[in-house]
Amino acid sequence: MRTTPATASAPDTLDIAKLARLSGVTSRTLRHYDAIGLLSPAHTGNDGRRHYGRDEVLRLQHILVLRELGTPLSEIARIVDADDPAVTIATLRDHLGALTAERDRFARLAATVASTIDSLEKGHTMSNEEMLDGFKHHKYEPEARERWGDDAVDRSNAQWKALGKEGQQRHLDSHREVVEALGAAIRVGFAPDSDEVQAIVTQHHAWLSLFWTPTAESYRGITQMYVDDERFRRNYDEVAPGAAVLLRDAADIWAERHLS
Amino acid sequence: MRTTPATASAPDTLDIAKLARLSGVTSRTLRHYDAIGLLSPAHTGNDGRRHYGRDEVLRLQHILVLRELGTPLSEIARIVDADDPAVTIATLRDHLGALTAERDRFARLAATVASTIDSLEKGHTMSNEEMLDGFKHHKYEPEARERWGDDAVDRSNAQWKALGKEGQQRHLDSHREVVEALGAAIRVGFAPDSDEVQAIVTQHHAWLSLFWTPTAESYRGITQMYVDDERFRRNYDEVAPGAAVLLRDAADIWAERHLS
DNA sequence: GTTGCGCTTGACGCCGCGTCAACTTCTACG
DNA sequence: CGTAGAAGTTGACGCGGCGTCAAGCGCAAC
Numbered sequence: 139m140r141t142t143p144a145t146a147s148a149p150d151t152l153d154i155a156k157l158a159r160l161s162g163v164t165s166r167t168l169r170h171y172d173a174i175g176l177l178s179p180a181h182t183g184n185d186g187r188r189h190y191g192r193d194e195v196l197r198l199q200h201i202l203v204l205r206e207l208g209t210p211l212s213e214i215a216r217i218v219d220a221d222d223p224a225v226t227i228a229t230l231r232d233h234l235g236a237l238t239a240e241r242d243r244f245a246r247l248a249a250t251v252a253s254t255i256d257s258l259e260k261g262h263t264m265s266n267e268e269m270l271d272g273f274k275h276h277k278y279e280p281e282a283r284e285r286w287g288d289d290a291v292d293r294s295n296a297q298w299k300a301l302g303k304e305g306q307q308r309h310l311d312s313h314r315e316v317v318e319a320l321g322a323a324i325r326v327g328f329a330p331d332s333d334e335v336q337a338i339v340t341q342h343h344a345w346l347s348l349f350w351t352p353t354a355e356s357y358r359g360i361t362q363m364y365v366d367d368e369r370f371r372r373n374y375d376e377v378a379p380g381a382a383v384l385l386r387d388a389a390d391i392w393a394e395r396h397l398s
Numbered sequence: 399m400r401t402t403p404a405t406a407s408a409p410d411t412l413d414i415a416k417l418a419r420l421s422g423v424t425s426r427t428l429r430h431y432d433a434i435g436l437l438s439p440a441h442t443g444n445d446g447r448r449h450y451g452r453d454e455v456l457r458l459q460h461i462l463v464l465r466e467l468g469t470p471l472s473e474i475a476r477i478v479d480a481d482d483p484a485v486t487i488a489t490l491r492d493h494l495g496a497l498t499a500e501r502d503r504f505a506r507l508a509a510t511v512a513s514t515i516d517s518l519e520k521g522h523t524m525s526n527e528e529m530l531d532g533f534k535h536h537k538y539e540p541e542a543r544e545r546w547g548d549d550a551v552d553r554s555n556a557q558w559k560a561l562g563k564e565g566q567q568r569h570l571d572s573h574r575e576v577v578e579a580l581g582a583a584i585r586v587g588f589a590p591d592s593d594e595v596q597a598i599v600t601q602h603h604a605w606l607s608l609f610w611t612p613t614a615e616s617y618r619g620i621t622q623m624y625v626d627d628e629r630f631r632r633n634y635d636e637v638a639p640g641a642a643v644l645l646r647d648a649a650d651i652w653a654e655r656h657l658s
Numbered sequence: 659g660t661t662g663c664g665c666t667t668g669a670c671g672c673c674g675c676g677t678c679a680a681c682t683t684c685t686a687c688g
Numbered sequence: 689c690g691t692a693g694a695a696g697t698t699g700a701c702g703c704g705g706c707g708t709c710a711a712g713c714g715c716a717a718c
Contacts, residue, residue, distance in 0.1 A: 167707095186713085210704075413695090413696080414695095425695095445696080446682085446696075448696090471673080
């Protein structure tokens with residue numbers, strides 16, 4: 139929450155070129171993201187020009203982080219739309235595995251190439267077999283492919299896809315249910331340790347667990363963040379003020395009962 | 399030079415499916431490579447089926463090595479067609495730079511993501527600025543782009559492109575000239591240290607230098623390889639036997655005079 | 659007025675194949 | 689010898705993530 143000095147009538151919105159320069163992508167890319175519904179401008183002037191606000195800048199940053207990781211735009215849309223740190227964490231975990239694998243792969247390739255150059259420059263005869271040595275045992279064998287590839291990396295992703303379209307929709311709806319149940323609990327005045335609220339937490343934890351297996355500590359951490367981070371708090375509090383706090387308090391109790 | 403045991407009428411050719419299994423690419427890919435002229439089968443049966451021989455297998459291996467390095471197929475075609483270790487070295491040098499840069503990039507990304515996960519799990523509020531910290535200064539600033547990007551990496555590539563179509567053809571022809579001048583020198587009986595042969599070496603060195611700046615040692619190494627490696631020796635000796643040896647001997651002298 | 663910049667939409671291009679579709683041919687089996 | 693099925697063929701379109709024209713509009717400065 140930074141207070142921007144109110145310089146006259148500086149509208150605090152960026153046109154497409156400014157945002158492009160700031161973010162390092164081209165304006166074409168921004169138009170593309172608009173076209174596919176990944177990032178729409180805050181509003182469009184009556185002359186058709188796109189104007190972006192702070193939220194859009196943040197969303198773009200989020201998008202770029204994921205894009206850096208090689209995530210396809212379709213999946214990026216999923217993630218930023220879900221707008222939940224649990225989903226983010228799950229995805230990041232996957233990608234961390236992929237990143238270290240990629241790093242190692244490039245390290246091996248670089249080593250092979252370096253030694254290839256070396257032996258070439260010294261005039262050694264380089265058999266094709268030798269040149270291939272560095273490559274053979276890391277990509278063309280299905281065994282290795284599983285090690286660095288789809289298997290470990292995209293596990294939660296696979297789970298998600300296995301749900302199918304309806305399953306995915308049900309899962310998103312399931313979160314809606316949690317949020318609305320929390321709102322109802324607040325309006326009725328249930329306490330965090332009441333059976334009703336604890337049941338909601340059970341459902342919330344199950345929802346989380348599809349992507350990711352939280353520990354007692356990290357589950358507390360996540361729910362704490364729902365309170366701390368305005369972006370996520372909004373998701374809960376827009377149904378009923380205090381919902382995020384209620385979830386956190388209830389999750390504290392739930393975690394102690396079920397996760398430790 | 400391996401003598402394959404002549405088992406009856408085993409034709410020593412592979413059909414497309416066998417080659418696909420051996421190399422790990424799909425038959426579709428092989429057809430694609432045929433279509434774009436990157437790898438044509440040794441011969442096509444009168445029923446239209448593709449048959450590949452040993453040379454094609456080797457060429458495919460070469461192609462796959464380069465493809466591993468992220469080389470676009472158009473450039474791969476250039477390299478395997480040139481069929482000269484100097485070109486290979488130049489390209490490998492470029493790619494070594496790219497590979498180490500990629501390795502470092504993924505290492506940085508992995509570190510950023512790991513710390514992001516950590517702070518998310520502990521429930522810290524993560525500002526987007528923080529999340530972007532690992533990304534900002536490695537890709538989106540033109541300064542950094544030059545460091546790991548087009549500038550250093552694709553220098554010889556740029557030079558090559560700057561030649562234009564005719565220049566490229568002239569350059570390839572220039573190598574023809576060298577080879578044929580060597581053949582003529584052999585037939586006339588010029589010595590390695592004769593002015594005529596030394597002039598040929600000057601031209602050969604100039605030809606090399608477009609891609610790559612050889613040192614005395616590496617220039618000797620390359621010309622030695624022309625002698626050692628049958629694939630490259632053929633290029634020279636097919637014009638006149640002993641051409642590769644003559645070039646090596648002359649290059650030894652030339653390197654001592656001009657490169658040390 | 660007009661020049662020129664920066665935005666707009668719309669459309670096609672690119673790479674490296676994957677993936678049908680429709681067809682021919684080789685091989686194995688009865 | 690007929691036939692089924694496996695495996696080959698060509699041809700075509702699709703995809704992701706934009707790059708790159710082309711043609712036009714709006715606004716500011718001269």
